[in-house]
Each structure stands twice: as structure tokens, then as C-alpha cells.
Amino acid sequence: xxxxxxxxxGIKSPNPxxxxxxxxxxxxxxxxxxxxxxxxxxVWKTLGEEGPPVVNVNGPRYGAIxxxxxxxxGLNNIELITDRPLQINLQEMKAVKKKWRxxxxxxxxxxxxxxxxxxxxxxxxxETEADGIELNFGCPHGMSExxxxxxxxxxxxxVEMVVRWCKQYTxxxxxxxxxxxxxxxxxxxxxxxxxxxxxxxxINTINSITGVDLDTxxxxxxxxxxxxxxxxxxPAVKPIALNMVAEIARDPETYGLPISxxxxxxxxxxxxxxxxxxxxxxxxxxxxxxxxxxxxxEMITGLEAWMDEKGYATLDDFRGKAxxxxxxWQYLNLNYIAKAHIxxxxxxxxxxCHIACEDTSHQAITNMVNGVRHFEVxxxxxxACNLCIDVCPVENCxxxxxKQPGEIDKRTGKVVSADYANWTTHPNxxxxxxxxx
Amino acid sequence: xxxxxxxxxxxxxxPAEYEKNFAELHPVFNDHEAxxxxxxxxFCYDAPCMTACPTSIDVPLFIRQISTGNAIGxxxxxxxxxxxxxxxxxxxxxxxxxxxxxxxxxAEEKPVEIGRLQRFATDKAMHAxxxxxxxxxxxxxxxxxxxxxxxxxAAAHRxxxxxxxxxxxxxxxxxxxxxxxxxxxxxxxxxxxxxxxDYILSVGGIDVLDGEMLGRDFTLADLKAKHDAVFLAxxxxxxxxxxxxxxxxxxxxxxxxxxxxxxxxxxxxxVPVGRRVVVIGGGMTAVDAAVQAKLLGAEEVTMCYxxxxxxxxxxxxxxELAASKGVLIRHWLAPKAVHSHGGHVSGMTLAYTHLENxxxxxxxxxxxxxxxxxLTAIGQTLDVAGLDTVKVEKxxxxxxxxxxxxxxxxxxxxxxxxxxxxxxVSAVAMGRDAAMSIIKALA
Numbered sequence: 001x002x003x004x005x006x007x008x009x010g011i012k013s014p015n016p017x018x019x020x021x022x023x024x025x026x027x028x029x030x031x032x033x034x035x036x037x038x039x040x041x042x043v044w045k046t047l048g049e050e051g052p053p054v055v056n057v058n059g060p061r062y063g064a065i066x067x068x069x070x071x072x073x074g075l076n077n078i079e080l081i082t083d084r085p086l087q088i089n090l091q092e093m094k095a096v097k098k099k100w101r102x103x104x105x106x107x108x109x110x111x112x113x114x115x116x117x118x119x120x121x122x123x124x125x126x127e128t129e130a131d132g133i134e135l136n137f138g139c140p141h142g143m144s145e146x147x148x149x150x151x152x153x154x155x156x157x158x159v160e161m162v163v164r165w166c167k168q169y170t171x172x173x174x175x176x177x178x179x180x181x182x183x184x185x186x187x188x189x190x191x192x193x194x195x196x197x198x199x200x201x202x203i204n205t206i207n208s209i210t211g212v213d214l215d216t217x218x219x220x221x222x223x224x225x226x227x228x229x230x231x232x233x234x235p236a237v238k239p240i241a242l243n244m245v246a247e248i249a250r251d252p253e254t255y256g257l258p259i260s261x262x263x264x265x266x267x268x269x270x271x272x273x274x275x276x277x278x279x280x281x282x283x284x285x286x287x288x289x290x291x292x293x294x295x296x297x298e299m300i301t302g303l304e305a306w307m308d309e310k311g312y313a314t315l316d317d318f319r320g321k322a323x324x325x326x327x328x329w330q331y332l333n334l335n336y337i338a339k340a341h342i343x344x345x346x347x348x349x350x351x352x353c354h355i356a357c358e359d360t361s362h363q364a365i366t367n368m369v370n371g372v373r374h375f376e377v378x379x380x381x382x383x384a385c386n387l388c389i390d391v392c393p394v395e396n397c398x399x400x401x402x403k404q405p406g407e408i409d410k411r412t413g414k415v416v417s418a419d420y421a422n423w424t425t426h427p428n429x430x431x432x433x434x435x436x437x
Numbered sequence: 438x439x440x441x442x443x444x445x446x447x448x449x450x451x452p453a454e455y456e457k458n459f460a461e462l463h464p465v466f467n468d469h470e471a472x473x474x475x476x477x478x479x480f481c482y483d484a485p486c487m488t489a490c491p492t493s494i495d496v497p498l499f500i501r502q503i504s505t506g507n508a509i510g511x512x513x514x515x516x517x518x519x520x521x522x523x524x525x526x527x528x529x530x531x532x533x534x535x536x537x538x539x540x541x542x543x544a545e546e547k548p549v550e551i552g553r554l555q556r557f558a559t560d561k562a563m564h565a566x567x568x569x570x571x572x573x574x575x576x577x578x579x580x581x582x583x584x585x586x587x588x589x590x591a592a593a594h595r596x597x598x599x600x601x602x603x604x605x606x607x608x609x610x611x612x613x614x615x616x617x618x619x620x621x622x623x624x625x626x627x628x629x630x631x632x633x634x635d636y637i638l639s640v641g642g643i644d645v646l647d648g649e650m651l652g653r654d655f656t657l658a659d660l661k662a663k664h665d666a667v668f669l670a671x672x673x674x675x676x677x678x679x680x681x682x683x684x685x686x687x688x689x690x691x692x693x694x695x696x697x698x699x700x701x702x703x704x705x706x707x708v709p710v711g712r713r714v715v716v717i718g719g720g721m722t723a724v725d726a727a728v729q730a731k732l733l734g735a736e737e738v739t740m741c742y743x744x745x746x747x748x749x750x751x752x753x754x755x756x757e758l759a760a761s762k763g764v765l766i767r768h769w770l771a772p773k774a775v776h777s778h779g780g781h782v783s784g785m786t787l788a789y790t791h792l793e794n795x796x797x798x799x800x801x802x803x804x805x806x807x808x809x810x811x812l813t814a815i816g817q818t819l820d821v822a823g824l825d826t827v828k829v830e831k832x833x834x835x836x837x838x839x840x841x842x843x844x845x846x847x848x849x850x851x852x853x854x855x856x857x858x859x860x861x862v863s864a865v866a867m868g869r870d871a872a873m874s875i876i877k878a879l880a
Contacts (some may be wrong), residue, residue: 068476178833296813351482367483393479 002307003314004300006040008280009173009198010256011131013040013104016271016315017299020262020283021046021108021134021177023079024293028092032100037293038300041104042427043283047089048079049111050122054080054143063210063230074236075286076210078221078228079368080142081110082400086124093128106175110136110148113158115165122170135162135197137188138204140181150204153179156191163195163230168300175260177200178244185244193254200248201260204260205231234286238264242277246326249278264294268302275315276322311329316357330423335418337403338384340364340377346397349373353388353398359385379410440734444781444809445688446760448827450732455705458732462628462758463527465549466557475504476650477549478818481540486551489538491863496535500554512562515555520594520869523563523633524555524616525862527624530721532754534862563636572641576600578879581649581660582608584670586614587861588851590637591868592668592875599876604664605643608650612638614672615852616861618697621725622705623732652823661846667874669827669849670868671833674820679717679813683775690783692716692726692814699729711810714738715785716764717772718814720750721859726812727764738764739806742789743771744797773803775811779876784808819853827837830855840871848875 018041019025019034026045034042038297044305047052056079097105107130111117112242114153116233125133136143137153144151152158159176166174176186176192180203187314189200207229211220219227241263261279265271266287275280287295312318342353342365354367354375364381365388366374389398403419425427439449443538450458458494466474478500486496495514501560502511515522529535539548562569580596582589585607593603611617613630620630638645649655651671660667676691678684688711702708710733716723717744727740740759742749745768749756759766770787777783784807789800828835828843833855840848850867857863 069473339830348478348540349481349485350540351484352479355482373483 002304002312004307006281006315008104008260009132010176011041011104012102013171014102015040015296015300016275016281017041017296018043018104018106018260018283020280021106021136021287022285023077024134024285024288024291026082027084027089028096031092031096031105033294034288034296035096036102037291038296039103041106041131041281043106043108043134044089044093046108046110046139047086047121047125048081048250049145050086050124053085055085056080056083056224059223062223064142064234065210065236065251069354072209072286072290073234074210074232075234075289076208076221076230076232076257077205079181081108086121088200089127090124093125093130093255097131102158104132105130106134108134108136108177110139110143113152113162118162118165122166126170126172130172132175132198133166133170134175134177134201135166136177136204137162138177138179138202140179140205140207141229150179150181152400153188153204156187159188160195162190162389163197165289167196167264173198175199175201176185177204177262179204180206180240180244180263184247186254186343189248189251189257190253191398193257194252197257197282199258199260200254201262202248202396203237203244203263204239205233208232232291233264235264235266238266242273245274245279246277246323249320249323250326268299268306271299272303272306272318273322275319277326278323279322280315280319294328297324297416299344332422333420334426335417335419335421337377337407337409339382339399339403340384340386340388341399341401342375342388342398343396344376346394347375348377348394348397350393350395352374352391356387356391361385372381381411383411441712441736441786443712445709445711448706449710449712450706452706454734457768459516459622459626459705459876462623463553463556465560466553471503471554471557474550474554474763475500477541479540480502485538485540486535486549489534490518491858491860491866492525492869493635493866494518494522494535494555496551499558500549500551503554503558508558508561509565509567511554512567512595515559516562516569518869519862519865520591520637521616521633521861521865522555523559523636524587524620524629525865526552526559527629528616528620529860529862530752530754533752543713544826545722561631566639570598570640571786572597573600574734575602577641578602578666578674579604580666580668580875581606582670583636583660584672584851584853585609585612585645585647586672586851587616587864588670588672588871589614590634590669591865592670592848592850592872593643593868594637594640595869596873596875597640599872600643600720601876601879603643604644606649606651606655606660607645607647607661608653610647612645612647614670619722620700620861621687621696621729622700623729624840625700650823652820655823657823657825657827657844657847665846665879667847668840668868668871668875669847669853670851670864671820671853673817673852675818677816677818679772679775679811679815681772681774683777683782686775686777686782687775687780687825688809689775689811689813691745692718692722692812693817695812696722696729699733708733710735710809711782713806713808714739714807714810714812715806716740716812716814718742719744719748719768720814720816721752721755722817723812723814724751724755724764725813725814727760727766728759728789730810730812731762731764739808740764740766741770741772741785741787741806742766742768744792745769769800770804771797776805782809782811812842817852836871839874840867841874 021043067072139149143149176197261274262283357365497512499514536548612634616630714730716727773786834849848871851864
């Protein structure tokens with residue numbers, strides 16, 4: 001039986017599924033329900049400095065986009081950090097941690113970008129016996145207008161500075177949460193590392209407007225006829241998060257820096273993908289907000305079953321295994337030839353592969369053969385672009401079949417080579433490095 | 438209590454039971470149900486559902502319009518091909534047409550509910566009184582249409598919106614043909630046939646003359662003299678009669694008439710039905726009669742068909758519907774004699790049959806079934822009165838691919854003509870296409 005216990009920068013939890021700092025972790029009631037449901041850890045909703053708490057809007061805080069049958073694909077929020085007094089949060093955190101010793105409890109913090117502010121709050125958090133802190137440098141809405149959240153995360157120098165203060169004033173492990181609202185996520189990651197962070201977590205939410213109300217001419221979610229950009233998360237952002245995690249995992253400057261993966265984790269499979277790209281654990285929010293805390297049962301059992309099937313005894317057995325396979329386009333093997341293949345027994349004859357290929361790609365799929373509706377790949381036209389697979393409604397009906405060395409590529413008429421050859425040496429590349437004669 | 442009263446009586450059930458029994462079979466989708474159902478459509482290329490539809494409705498497009506909140510646009514997509522899309526959504530045997538062709542059948546044996554989605558869109562447009570077509574100024578040409586059923590009204594509408602003056606002649610009191618008089622009550626509730634006819638006629642340019650019967654009140658020659666073209670959509674006015682002993686007795690009823698009376702009855706409890714009913718036939722009419730006899734409170738309804746299940750014209754869906762309502766369907770039984778007592782039907786003798794070298798033969802064994810009422814549904818026939826020299830073959834008016842008969846200037850379509858499928862939807866297609874041919878011919 002697979003052992004999915006997690007040790008992330010010394011913080012132990014029975015599984016790698018943490019709840020991200022967000023509405024679900026706002027207070028003891030929710031957090032205890034999460035622990036009871038089986039969540040391995042919780043990042044408490046972001047604490048602000050002592051004093052009158054922030055206030056939230058009293059209209060809609062969330063907006064969404066949906067797929068078929070109104071499945072929620074993307075969620076946007078304009079909620080701020082905790083709007084409860086600091087002392088209440090600290091008291092509850094201390095009581096909860098005392099009761100749930102085996103679970104991870106992390107305090108998310110966001111205070112002004114001043115040394116004294118950080119110096120003041122860190123001992124208070126330490127007193128709760130929380131396992132670590134997460135620096136919220138990510139929130140793209142509201143708090144960033146006040147010079148916090150993403151306003152810090154977007155400036156690598158600030159990131160490094162604040163991390164350094166935190167490492168100086170607390171013994172707790174420091175996790176730096178990064179914003180995706182930057183051009184190159186490696187720069188704030190490197191800065192955090194230079195400041196001495198123990199880990200980074202990413203991604204925070206992405207700036208977004210989920211829609212426009214066509215009757216009121218207002219962006220949604222709409223407050224009294226006006227809207228503002230909010231933070232976007234959920235299944236729709238997973239590809240963006242995976243790329244950013246991979247960029248940091250394979251960057252020579254941050255290689256080996258522990259990563260807590262966040263962004264659209266909805267099933268065990270999503271979690272396994274983040275771990276394979278180098279994340280040490282994952283944080284979940286939208287899936288819990290959509291379906292409730294019970295989903296962690298599916299995540300735990302799914303991950304265990306898959307690990308058993310693959311023979312992975314611990315999370316470390318597969319963590320980071322996909323990182324060496326993330327490369328730059330120029331190093332992809334141009335001698336690799338594949339062709340789409342349609343399983344005629346699985347095909348339901350919807351014709352979407354044909355029309356996608358015919359109208360928008362390479363005219364490589366039939367729609368009629370001998371007067372009969374029939375969809376088949378024309379290998380002499382197929383460039384293996386994958387669009388047919390992407391639009392096919394039946395899983396595994398269309399597959400990419402690799403051409404073996406020695407076979408003929410009917411499109412080019414050339415024999416498939418067993419040798420690896422990429423763009424850097426391709427004759428069409430003006431920058432090609434030609435081997436010395 | 439009336440329920441078990443022998444003989445043929447009305448009022449066998451309570452008013453509440455009648456109401457429940459004759460409520461709509463498939464109520465209209467609400468907005469949420471329509472969204473969920475429309476989500477399942479794959480928007481197929483060269484969609485098989487569209488090919489399977491006799492009127493070639495662009496099904497993927499109208500379903501996508503529903504899924505994006507444009508039900509009115511969806512209705513226009515439907516009406517462009519089939520002005521009776523509302524009735525067809527209710528009565529089409531979708532399980533053998535569009536829904537049978539749906540790729541979701543191949544995928545998971547559960548097609549997109551195309552019929553109910555079509556109903557959703559067409560109801561929205563009709564309730565909103567949304568008219569998509571305007572009649573241009575009259576082109577001064579006139580077409581006479583005989584029969585105000587699906588073929589006749591479809592042709593009249595297409596002609597009217599192309600500027601023709603149309604006169605529709607029908608011997609009945611109401612327009613709609615079989616939509617009004619022939620469809621099972623629970624498929625056409627809320628006076629839908631009249632509402633649809635009114636919706637179609639409201640485009641203007643169409644006069645409907647009721648009580649006017651070809652061969653009785655006017656001749657084909659009269660029409661040819663009066664109009665630039667004639668479209669015959671007279672349907673099948675006659676019925677085959679049982680040719681066994683005893684059919685004159687009280688209690689032997691033509692199923693077509695039984696269904697029509699039930700449709701026209703304001704209170705279903707007023708319609709008399711036997712305690713034990715035998716229905717002779719294996720088609721849609723037989724099923725509609727059998728099911729409705731059961732719904733009227735008959736204790737036992739036995740449908741007897743002289744061939745096997747595989748030969749029945751009623752779709753499998755209709756057979757299952759009948760079974761679910763408690764109708765017993767018996768195969769390989771042919772009527773031999775009707776028995777009576779005191780002038781009232783008391784039972785039937787039927788012969789067991791089988792196939793010998795492909796020919797239907799009696800086996801020599803018989804069975805007696807006690808009953809107080811016999812509904813006969815053994816086929817409808819073309820009433821040839823008034824057709825003059827129009828060529829008729831095997832009981833149908835012979836037409837070419839454009840609906841032209843053997844007589845110049847005379848077109849025909851619907852159940853009376855060759856090539857149809859005895860369905861509302863194919864009648865609409867034939868009417869529409871004949872109209873297009875007339876428009877071309879008179880251009």
C-alpha cells in the first residue's frame with residue numbers, strides 16, 4: 001500500500017493535500033471540518049496586521065465560467081484577506097493546532113511592506129504553534145492597491161527583502177506565495193530564494209474579469225453596477241500553474257527549491273501531475289469550494305491506487321520525474337514522426353475530427369468513403385497536430401501512433417530516422433550550429 | 438361502479454383519473470432541462486440527425502442556439518425547414534428518425550432528446566406569437582389546395598410567403614387534418630393542432646374553406662379552371678373494413694373514428710368504451726386506439742395482429758408504450774368471426790397464423806376472446822372520388838420527385854401520394870417541396 005505521508009520543508013502531514021489560504025480556511029469551524037474530512041493541511045486565511053480588520057463588499061464576491069451542464073471551470077473572487085480581528089484568528093489557530101497535532105497548519109500573512117510590521121506579527125503567529133508561514137505576495141485585487149499582495153510579488157527586490165526579514169525574525173519555515181501576474185515567474189522565485197525562503201507556493205490567482213452583464217453593461221461580479229478585476233482560479237488555470245511550476249523546477253537558479261503546487265487541482269490526477277513536475281505537495285481551493293471537503297477522499301484514494309499500480313511506495317518515488325522532460329522547443333526531436341489513428345470500433349461518427357481538420361488544419365481526415373460516412377486519417381496529409389484527438393468526444397478513440405525508424409512518412413515520402421535531430425542543427429535554421437567539417 | 442360495467446359505457450373512471458390519463462405524455466422542458474439536454478449535443482459535422490429528418494431540420498444548429506440562450510432563433514431554424522415543427526416535435530417517431538441517428542446512441546445508447554428540444558424552442562416562439570415570415574405583395578397567381586392537413590398547410594404556407602393566393606378546401610370543420618383528428622390525445626394536448634394551424638394561417642394570403650369535399654362539392658376540373666395550380670393533399674379518407682362474419686353488430690368500431698371522436702370530445706369521460714376491448718391491427722393507429730381504450734377505463738385491451746412483432750408498423754417505442762399502459766399485444770392472430778349476444782358484440786374467434794414459404798397461412802387452430810367492443814385498425818385507403826384522370830397506383834396518387842401528378846398543373850403530397858411514410862413530418866416535407874415545384878413552374 002502506497003505511503004502518501006508528506007514532509008514539506010519539515011512540515012509533516014498525513015497526505016499531500018492542503019487547503020489553500022482562502023475562504024474555506026477562514027475560521028476554526030471550517031478548518032476543523034476540513035481536518036475531519038481528511039485534509040492533510042490547511043493554510044489559514046491570510047492574516048493582516050493588528051487593528052481594525054479589512055472590510056469586504058456586501059455584494060457578489062465571486063464570478064464563474066462554466067462548461068457543459070454548468071460544471072464550474074473557472075472562479076474569480078474579489079474577497080480580501082481575513083476580515084476578522086487578528087486576535088480571534090490567532091486564538092482559534094492555537095486551539096485548532098492543539099487539537100489536530102498530526103495535521104499541518106500554516107499561517108498566511110500579509111502586512112505592509114515595512115520591516116516593523118513583519119517584525120511585530122511574526123512572534124504572535126509563532127505563539128500559535130503553527131507549523132510555518134506563507135507570505136501572501138499574490139492577491140491581485142484590493143490589497144495590491146494598498147501596496148500589498150501582488151504589488152509586492154511583482155517586484156523581485158521587495159520579495160527578497162520581505163523574505164529576508166521573515167527569515168530573520170522567525171524560526172518557522174517560510175513559504176513564499178508567488179503571483180502569476182508577472183511576465184517571468186522565475187524572477188520573483190529567484191528573489192525569494194535569495195532572500196532565504198524555505199519554499200515557494202504557486203500560483204496565486206490571475207487577474208480577470210469573468211464576464212460582462214449584457215443588460216446592465218457591467219463587468220461581473222457586479223457591485224451596484226460596477227465591477228473590478230478579481231483573482232481567477234479553478235480547473236481553467238491549471239495549465240498556467242503547471243507551466244510556472246515547471247519553469248521554477250527546471251531553472252538552474254531555483255532547482256531543488258521546494259514548491260507547493262497550487263492552481264486548479266481538482267482530482268488526484270491533477271495532484272500527481274503537479275508532483276511529477278516537481279511540487280512537494282499541492283494546495284486546493286476551488287474544488288473544495290465547488291464540491292465541499294469530501295473530495296479529498298477521492299484525491300487520497302485515487303493517488304494511492306495509482307501509486308500502487310505504478311509501484312511507487314512514497315511520494316518521493318515519482319516527485320519531479322517529469323522535470324527533466326520539460327525542455328525548450330528548439331530541443332524537440334524533429335525526427336519523431338507520429339500519425340493520428342482512428343479506432344473505427346470506438347468511433348461514434350460525429351465528424352468533429354473531420355471538420356476541425358478540414359476547416360482549420362490539414363485536410364487529413366475523410367468524411368465519406370465509397371458513399372458511406374466514414375472518418376479515417378489520410379497519412380499523406382497528417383502532420384500529427386493532435387487537434388482531432390482534442391476535439392473527439394470519445395476518450396482514446398483517436399490516438400497518435402509513432403512511426404518506427406525505417407517506416408516511410410507518407411506525407412514527406414522520407415524514411416523515418418532513428419536519430420535525434422532538433423532545430424538547432426536544422427538546415428532551415430539560419431542560426432544552425434553546423435558541425436565542423 | 439362503472440369501471441367493471443359490462444358492455445360499452447362512458448364514465449368508467451373518476452374525472453381526476455381521466456385528467457391524469459390524458460395529460461401530456463412528455464411535458465415541455467423547462468429552461469434548465471433544455472439547457473442540460475442541449476449540452477449533450479456534439480454539434481456533429483454533416484449531422485446524421487439532420488439527414489434522418491424528412492424535413493432536414495438543421496438540428497445541431499437549433500440545439501446550439503438553445504444552449505446559448507437563443508430559443509427564438511432555434512425556432513426559426515426549425516420553421517425554415519418545417520413550419521409544423523411544433524406538432525412534429527410532439528408526434529414524430531423520433532426513436533426511428535433523428536434520435537435513432539444521433540451519435541450519442543452509438544456512444545452510450547442515449548440520444549440527445551431532439552424532439553423535446555424542438556418542442557421547447559417551437560413552444561417559446563408560438564407562445565410569444567413570434568412570426569418569422571412576412572407575406573410579400575400578392576403575385577396575382579392562385580393555387581388551390583385540397584386538404585388542410587400537414588401536407589396542405591405546409592404547401593399553403595410556403596406558397597403564401599412567396600406571394601401566391603392560396604385557397605385551401607377541406608371537408609371537415611377544422612383545419613389540421615390528422616393533427617386535429619388523428620393524433621392520440623395525450624400527444625396533442627392544449628388544442629395544439631388548432632393553435633398551430635392558426636399560427637401558420639396568420640401569415641396571410643390563405644383562405645380556408647371548410648365543409649368542401651372534392652368529388653362531392655366540387656371537381657378537379659372546377660379547381661383547374663379557378664386556379665393556376667392545384668395541390669392534392671386529401672389524405673386517406675377511407676378505411677378497410679373487417680371482412681368476417683358479424684361485423685355489423687353493435688360494438689364494432691372503426692379505430693380512426695374512435696380516435697377522432699375522442700380528440701373532439703370536450704370531456705373524455707363522455708366517450709364510451711367497452712369493458713373488454715379487442716383491437717385488430719398492428720400499426721400506429723391500432724396502438725393509439727388500444728392505449729386510449731385502456732386510458733378510458735377498459736379493463737382488458739387486447740391488440741391482435743395477424744403477423745409477428747417484427748412485421749408491425751407500430752414502432753417499438755409505441756409497442757412498449759402500449760405494454761406499459763397495460764395493453765396485451767398478441768401476434769399471429771387473424772380475425773375469423775365476431776360473436777354477439779342480443780345484437781351486441783360478445784366476443785371474437787381468431788385463427789392462429791404462421792408463414793409458409795413466405796405466405797401467411799392459418800394453422801387450423803383458433804382462439805376465442807370475449808369482448809364487448811372491437812376497434813378495427815387494418816389500414817386506411819385513398820378515396821378516389823373526384824380524382825378524375827389523375828393516375829393512381831396501389832392505392833396512392835402517383836407523383837414524381839417534385840410532387841407532380843400525371844395531370845399537368847396538379848401536384849399531390851402527404852399520405853395520399855406515393856413516396857411518403859404516413860407521418861406528419863414526411864407530409865410536411867412533401868407539401869413544402871411540392872410548393873417549391875409549383876413556385877418554380879409558375880415563375
